Amino acid sequence: MKRRMNARVVVLETVVAPLYWIILAASVWILLRGHNEPGGGFIGGLVAVGATVLWGAARGPSSARHKLPFGDPVLLAAVGVLASAVSGIPAWFVGASYLTHQSFMLPLGFTELWVSTVMLFDAGVYLCVWGAVSGFGLGLLAIDDDAGDEGADAAAPRARATTKAARRARR
DSSP, rough: OOOOOOOHHHHHHHHHHHHHHHHHHHHHHHHHHHTTSHHHHHHHHHHHHHHHHHHHHHHHHHHHHHHHHHHHHHHHHHHHHHHHHHHTTTHHHTTTOOTTTOEEEEEESSEEEEEEEEHHHHHHHHHHHHHHHHHHHHHHHHHHHHHHHHHHHHHHHHHHHHHHHHHHHHO
């Protein structure tokens, strides 16, 4: 019986914790920067996916899944689609077409905040991309983990059986 080596990469596991938050901060910066310059929700979401998949590679796909907002990539993507869809509704209140850009000042008492429907749309795209592509990436990592857990000894008999079945089919 062969002994398997420990698959842990201690350096990656150590570095991933601060790196995850740095990459997420960069993705939010790209999201906010994209309103007036290159970037925005799609690119920011892809950068957030990089943080999630990096966490999944270091700590496992289930750990990365729990790290996502709402704990589920499908729910995260659905909330993103909902936010983007809702961003078009304020235009109807002023008699404009759906998804026509609207902006207004929101009084907060001590200051005012400039609010734009474009930012809500971009945030929705960000969440949708982060959820959808992270779900795909974590799914691929889970397949790799499942194959690695079985080991070469468990895969060999299945491979021989598959080869024998293919030979019988050709006859």
